[in-house]
Amino acid sequence: MSLRSLPREIRLMRAMSREAKRRGISYDELSDQLSPEELYLLSENLPDVTRWGLVPDDEITVEPPENRTVAAARSGDWWPAAAALAERTDWDRRSALVEALAEAAAEDKDWLRSWRAEAPGDVNGLVVQTEALVRLAWKARGAAPANETTEAQFAGFHRLLGEARQSAERACAAAPEDPTPWVSLLTIARGLQVGHERFRQWWAELIARAPAHRSGHTQALQFWCAKWSGSDEQMFGFAEAAAADHPSLAALPLEAAFEASLKNPKIWQERWIRPRTDALLAWLATGGATGPYARTEHSIAALALVETKRYDLAVTQFRAVGRHADAWIWHYTELPRLKFLLARGEACRKAKKP
Incomplete structure (x- = not known):
């Protein structure tokens, strides 16, 4: 035995x-x-994953790689952030940096307050402030289901989202070409349950500026999922249409599958999962490997490959992920590092021996 x-x-x-x-x-x-x-x-x-050329288990972290701009902001120096965002017109990379800065501000907002006080006319500070308020709102709510969330938590959630909406509307007016505050509005739409008509108006504004905006599509997918303002049919329809129009959005159908799997794990047995996974692998083999969300997409691919028992390919994706288990797909649990290690361990255990 x-x-x-x-x-x-x-x-x-x-x-x-x-x-x-x-x-x-x-x-x-x-x-x-x-x-x-x-x-x-x-x-x-768990097996010794280093035999497959992977980072040892004890080196895995749920933190993202250090970003000098974000590190400077955390230390109180907001000037590098202002300079970086002033030059950044690659909208996906801009969004990724805004998200990282907003997360830092949600943990300690003193540096952002200084930025806003010392350079009140800098719209980039306003854009970061908007997304920081969104993240503060979600932290105030907590990750528990609605029936386990208190009235006080909901009150804080809605108050902060109201502030975020006002901030976003000012940012949209001050930087009419920038899609980034419209992405924040899509997240706000979900929390405030603004309805389909208003969401579609905000969505149209986003895609008019950035038709294949990566983060914006993920936020929209969440809006259309059953637990928020849509249904499985609407979520999958949205994901399939986006992926068909833009190869860079190949991960969306698998994001939808992951969302559905939280209630129906058998969805990974559906026949369509394999070609959608192959489409994502094809994207990652070309332009996707250098994008700002590459580690997240490698993580999505790795998990899908484990779930569909394609273990050798999964090991390859885990190798690309490296030591940072910071992708959101691992954080749908209180123990994201454990989820990552178990999936990676299963891939190695069942892959061909090195």
Whole structure:
């Protein structure tokens, strides 16, 4: 009988006994020292992924790679952010930088306050402020389902989204050519449930400026999913149409599949998943590999390949992902690093031996 055929509890006990002996401590002492993630990983007995040329498990982080502009902002220096955004007209790369800066501001907004106070006429500061308010709103709400979210959380959520909407409207007026604040409005539309007509108006404004905007399409897909303002039919219809029109949006049908899989895991057995995955792989083999969302798209491809038992290709995608498990697809759980390690471990365990 192999170790993996034993019940998880027995595997865990055996693994903990070995680990305690290796560390020279008691079983109980080890139990007190290990996190839930570490306990689970011990029971899984993951393979040594370095044999497949992958980053060791203990080097995996859920943080994104360090960005000097964002690091400077976190330290209080907003000038590099202002300079970078003033020069950035590649809309996808601009959005990616705004998102990273907004996330930093949502954690510590002092530097953004300084930017807005010292350069009130800089529209780029207003654009970052808008997206930061959106992220603060979602943090105020929390990640729990609606029936587990308090009235106070919802009140904070809606108040901050109202502020974000006002900020976005000012940014749209001040930078009429920039699609970025329109992307923020699409996220706001979801939270405020503005309705289909208003959403379509904002959507038209976005695609008039950037027809294949990557982040904007992801936000729109979320609007059209069943848990927000649409249905599975509307979500999949939107994703398929976008991917058909723009090869750079090849990941969207798989994003839709992932969203649907949260309630229906069997969707990965659908026959259409394979050609959609192949389309994403083709995109990543060409222009997609150098895009600002490449790591996210490699992650989506890796997960889809694991779910469809195409393990050798999955290993290749995990190799491209590297050590940063920061893509949103891993963060639909309280333990994103664990989700990443388990998927990667399964890919290696079932792939051809190196």
